[in-house]
Amino acid sequence: MVGYTFLLILLLSAVGFVLNRNAAQELRAGGSRLHSLPVFHGGYALALAGLPALIFVLLWLMFEGSFVSALVRASLPAEAVAGLGAGELSLIMAEVQQTASGLIFGEPAQYVRDAAAYYNTLHSISDWAMFALVLFILAGGIFLARRSVATEFRARQRVEKVLSGLMIFASVIAIFTTIGIVASLVFEAARFFALVPITDFLFGTAWEPQIAIRPDQIAGAGAFGWLPVILGTLVITFIALLVAVPVGLLSAIYLNEFASPLLRKIAKPILEVLAGVPTVVYGFFAILVVAPALRSFGGDTLGLPISPNTALAAGSVMGVMLIPFISSFADDALTAVPRSMRDGSLALGATQSETVLKVLFPAAIPGIVGGVLLAVSRAIGETMIVVMAAGLIATLTINPLDSVTTVTVQIVTLLIGDTSFDNPKTLAAFALGLMLFIVTLALNVVALRVVRKYRELYD
Amino acid sequence: MQDAITNALAIKVACDKVNVHYGDTHAIKDVSIDIQDKTVTAFIGPSGCGKSTFLRCINRMNDTIDICKVTGRIELEGDDIYDAGIDPVQLRARVGMVFQKPNPFPKSIYDNVAYGPRIHGIAAGKAELDEIVESALRKAALWNEVKDRLQSPGTGLSGGQQQRLCIARAIATAPEVLLMDEPCSALDPIATAQVEDLIHELRENYSVVIVTHSMQQAARVSQKTAFFHLGFMPEYDDTEKIFSNPSDKRTQDYITGRFG
Numbered sequence: 001m002v003g004y005t006f007l008l009i010l011l012l013s014a015v016g017f018v019l020n021r022n023a024a025q026e027l028r029a030g031g032s033r034l035h036s037l038p039v040f041h042g043g044y045a046l047a048l049a050g051l052p053a054l055i056f057v058l059l060w061l062m063f064e065g066s067f068v069s070a071l072v073r074a075s076l077p078a079e080a081v082a083g084l085g086a087g088e089l090s091l092i093m094a095e096v097q098q099t100a101s102g103l104i105f106g107e108p109a110q111y112v113r114d115a116a117a118y119y120n121t122l123h124s125i126s127d128w129a130m131f132a133l134v135l136f137i138l139a140g141g142i143f144l145a146r147r148s149v150a151t152e153f154r155a156r157q158r159v160e161k162v163l164s165g166l167m168i169f170a171s172v173i174a175i176f177t178t179i180g181i182v183a184s185l186v187f188e189a190a191r192f193f194a195l196v197p198i199t200d201f202l203f204g205t206a207w208e209p210q211i212a213i214r215p216d217q218i219a220g221a222g223a224f225g226w227l228p229v230i231l232g233t234l235v236i237t238f239i240a241l242l243v244a245v246p247v248g249l250l251s252a253i254y255l256n257e258f259a260s261p262l263l264r265k266i267a268k269p270i271l272e273v274l275a276g277v278p279t280v281v282y283g284f285f286a287i288l289v290v291a292p293a294l295r296s297f298g299g300d301t302l303g304l305p306i307s308p309n310t311a312l313a314a315g316s317v318m319g320v321m322l323i324p325f326i327s328s329f330a331d332d333a334l335t336a337v338p339r340s341m342r343d344g345s346l347a348l349g350a351t352q353s354e355t356v357l358k359v360l361f362p363a364a365i366p367g368i369v370g371g372v373l374l375a376v377s378r379a380i381g382e383t384m385i386v387v388m389a390a391g392l393i394a395t396l397t398i399n400p401l402d403s404v405t406t407v408t409v410q411i412v413t414l415l416i417g418d419t420s421f422d423n424p425k426t427l428a429a430f431a432l433g434l435m436l437f438i439v440t441l442a443l444n445v446v447a448l449r450v451v452r453k454y455r456e457l458y459d
Numbered sequence: 460m461q462d463a464i465t466n467a468l469a470i471k472v473a474c475d476k477v478n479v480h481y482g483d484t485h486a487i488k489d490v491s492i493d494i495q496d497k498t499v500t501a502f503i504g505p506s507g508c509g510k511s512t513f514l515r516c517i518n519r520m521n522d523t524i525d526i527c528k529v530t531g532r533i534e535l536e537g538d539d540i541y542d543a544g545i546d547p548v549q550l551r552a553r554v555g556m557v558f559q560k561p562n563p564f565p566k567s568i569y570d571n572v573a574y575g576p577r578i579h580g581i582a583a584g585k586a587e588l589d590e591i592v593e594s595a596l597r598k599a600a601l602w603n604e605v606k607d608r609l610q611s612p613g614t615g616l617s618g619g620q621q622q623r624l625c626i627a628r629a630i631a632t633a634p635e636v637l638l639m640d641e642p643c644s645a646l647d648p649i650a651t652a653q654v655e656d657l658i659h660e661l662r663e664n665y666s667v668v669i670v671t672h673s674m675q676q677a678a679r680v681s682q683k684t685a686f687f688h689l690g691f692m693p694e695y696d697d698t699e700k701i702f703s704n705p706s707d708k709r710t711q712d713y714i715t716g717r718f719g
Binding site: 261338340341342343344345346347348349350351354358359362363 | 552558
């Protein structure tokens, strides 16, 4: 029924559009000069009929469920619900709803069957009422819109107002989603900080969050200092960038400026394939190829102490993953530098590499910073490679040959298995998430500043 | 009198039977021209006739276009510039170029002018570089306007100032020949007059070749004029003669406004 209602809205709005457009076209064919094009008159009918109907249906559906449930609950026999708590009552209501939709488990009591039947009746009444009201609204909208068609009627302005309203609505959705995400993070993190002092979290150097959530569990003592975790994240990000930025930039410069067209045509897609490899596959590569190679070279040949899981293996493989981000951003930025810059430099007797280094590269910095920033965000947020190759134990170290862990990995491990949302172990995940959010936000702000500074110089 | 003076000047760039192909298009057909030292030579002709293409042969800027092929002989003071022994990078330091649209680098005014001297290692120290920059800006008649803000970005100047900055940038490397590809087409009349005055002064030290769409401009600034048409160069003579008594029918049609 709801589906038919939406179909009805679509159909009748289209009818309104065609009616109004044709009416306007007739006016024009009659020799009068219209203020707005016929298509705007049509669009006005579409908006006047379709939008109120759509908003009405959405509101109706929003309140229908709770209204029907309240009626059904009130109809339950008093002796069946006497003395029941809110939890038990909602269990009964869930049973009623399941029975109403035909999912019957065991033998429901007679009063549940009755309530289910009543529930279905109410729903179908509500559906029909909605259908009828929507039909009325649509007809009214079409009628009003059709009456307004006149040479002087400013349909274009009205339609444009509706369109700008839709665009505002779309941006508001994005903004409110962000606010909602931040709010939920802050709210849960605040509950965590109520259990664990914020100073312990910010300045503690030990991270052992796997505490017991049931009395019979054997677990860690519980220490919630985030420093080792964020340090691990920074070490791995740094290693990844150390690999990705030089390789990505140099390959972009080579492909953009020096490579023959044929080589460029072959090499670019191959480079971009790297971006399409799933991170799990990179994880395999890190533990099966890179980590053993590191151990056999660094450990056996050079005699260095190397753990089985190392920040170096995870970070360098992550760096390979990030190469295409940086190189494609840098490539676009270099291509976007006007040809006149290149010619100007070459005409002064600069060589190709001088031109790249002194003119193209500075001009392309905003785009390149954008790519590096994206790579940093990816590196900080990357989970899978680190879970597989870097380890789970938080160690306060900057030694790349040691095993480290990252913020995202810890969030995953905290939310896997037994969880309980009044326990610091689980809530710590939200505190970490909040800190991660703050760190990436700060990075974004800094990068935006850099980009703006250089862009002003360039334009 | 004018003829006697200009004809006595040495030949700076000698071009013999130059042909240019863009892929399948034959853009320049057998053009031979001797460009004099300390002279302003104007290239005129309808759009697409090959003026700019020919200009870009003289400093080998056409090399940067993959599909472009240049044949024939161009000599700069007797050296074949397309000879395998000639490095285009060094050639371009001797033959400067100013483009149609002002194209200052996104750097400060000072760094724009110092760009060429720095990459060619012309200045021995900071003081000498300062001197070169100042003298180039003075020659380009820009010094008084920018001397107090040498560190502000060159892209912040007005269009006419930007073009003079590009001229200063080109003469800072002390070239022997200055090529100008419609240097005033993006400028307003006042800025155009300033650049034209500048071209007048530049003639004392350089051989200037200017491509222009404006016949008035060619008449105002040049001593010699070459007329290009469909890839050929039908006529090359003293500017006065070209505009008063052209010997080729096509030149006459063009300057009297029959086409172009």
